[in-house]
Amino acid sequence: IFPMSDRTIERIVNRISQKALGRVLAPHHIRHSRLTYLAEKGYPIHFLQYFKGASDIKSVTPYLHARPVELED
Numbered sequence: 001i002f003p004m005s006d007r008t009i010e011r012i013v014n015r016i017s018q019k020a021l022g023r024v025l026a027p028h029h030i031r032h033s034r035l036t037y038l039a040e041k042g043y044p045i046h047f048l049q050y051f052k053g054a055s056d057i058k059s060v061t062p063y064l065h066a067r068p069v070e071l072e073d
Helices: 006-021 027-040 045-052 057-066
Strands: none
Touching: 006 027, 027 045, 027 057, 045 057
16 A cells, blocks of 8 residues: 555546546545435434534535434534
8 A cells, every 4th residue: 555645546536537437526526425425314414524524514514405404412
């Protein structure tokens, strides 16, 4: 295993998605799709916040459009 920069990973994802889908799919799109999927499956908002690496829970609220959510204190 060798260390890879964020930019290297982005280039790999771009190259693979271009070949497989015929368009560039940025890592952000993958993360957004995954968080939306997890929200739809009912994962807790705090898990989504942790998964995204967000310090503010409000930053994950756009992913919650798929279901009603009650915020816990």
